Amino acid sequence: MRVMIFGCGYSGQAIAETFKTEGARVSGTARSTEKAQDLATKDIHAFVFDGSAFSNELLIELREVTHLVQSIPPGKEGDPLLKLLARQLRELCPKLQWIGYLSTVGVYGDHGGGWVTEETPGSPILGRSIERVDTEEAWISEGKGGGIPVAILRLAGIYGPGRNAFVNLARGTARRIIKKDQVFNRIRVEDIGGAALFLAKREMEGIYNVTDDEPGPPQDVIIEAARLMGVEPPPEQDFETADMTPMARSFYGANKRVSNAKIRASGFQFRFPNYRMSLADMWSTGRWRG
Known part of the structure; x- marks a missing residue:
């Protein structure tokens, strides 16, 4: 596997560590040279990406990528990566086999303490969560256009070391x-890495709540x-x-209360x-x- 993680921050680095246990070559992006240098010290092939354009070096890397994880949150103008891909996914990433998009359980909005599943319609109450719903749909559409499975990982409150x-x-x-x-x-950050690897190895698509058992x-x-x-x-x-x-x-x-029954039924086991x-x-x- 050759993995590219856009926005290789706290969760992205946990994903990187998990993929490396499988012998994957992992690359990641950061917004500054300083942060990219920090990624390099962690055996992550680092690229600077601020959302404005792909560097020549990054374009060369994308041609070899088999698995892509998007962790950069959307802004008011949408997902910066999707804007640059612009239906060129297959052209830019000819070897791509799977995409993982990190979203949030915030897309469900308020349910008065009741349980929600992946089948529950989204009703976000915050602007940043509304943007996530639109971006989820855009990534699913992008994947279908390129014939690539897209998994949406809806994450609970992230914590860990x-x-x-x-x-x-x-x-x-x-x-x-x-x-x-x-x-x-909530979700321990190492379990985000584990869930991403689990879905990627099986090239699974669809929406999955990645969250603990006990709200x-x-x-x-x-x-x-x-x-x-x-x-x-x-x-x-x-x-x-x-x-x-x-x-x-x-x-x-x-x-x-967010249910994780779907990803568990698929065979994933949470460490925490x-x-x-x-x-x-x-x-x-x-x-x-x-």
Whole structure:
């Protein structure tokens, strides 16, 4: 496999590490030379891509790519990669066998704490999630036009080494916001890598929720992390009166439980199906620091 990951950030690097375990040659893009150099230190063939144009070096690489992962979020003007491909997918990537697009469970919107599946119609309430729905459809259309399977990975709240409740507690930035009956799903970043590899190896297409088994109140994660650290959790703060940024507050506007039954039924097994075992793993190994 020759894999290209557009937007090789936190999730993209986890995907890269997982593909490398299969002997894949992995390339990735970053927006700056400095970030590209950082990718190179991690045995990722790095290219600078800011969404404006493909470099000659990147065009040469694309001709050899067999698996493509798009992790760059769309803007108000759509997906920057799709704009450049412009129905030239087969011409630019003649060896391409599979595409993975990283989306979000935010496309489902608010369901009052009820369960949603891949069959649930999207009803996003935030602008960035609305853009995701349009981009999902555009990638599926692009794939059909080139005869290439496209898998949409709808991701829950991402956490893992370096980005977790332990880090926030250690920094003194953890907050225990209480909103009645609010639940969230989450996903350990290594499981994103595992799901991408699973779908890619089988050239599977369609929409898949990539999320843990147990949607739950966000404050419970903080309490469990504090218990493992042996520290006091931060005091409770009522959602209605808490001082929060508009962005942070907006996340609480969508309350739902997201099912991962479809990808499980396909045969994928999560390494970290719930936050308790995941936190215990990070704490016992020290990997929480990143």
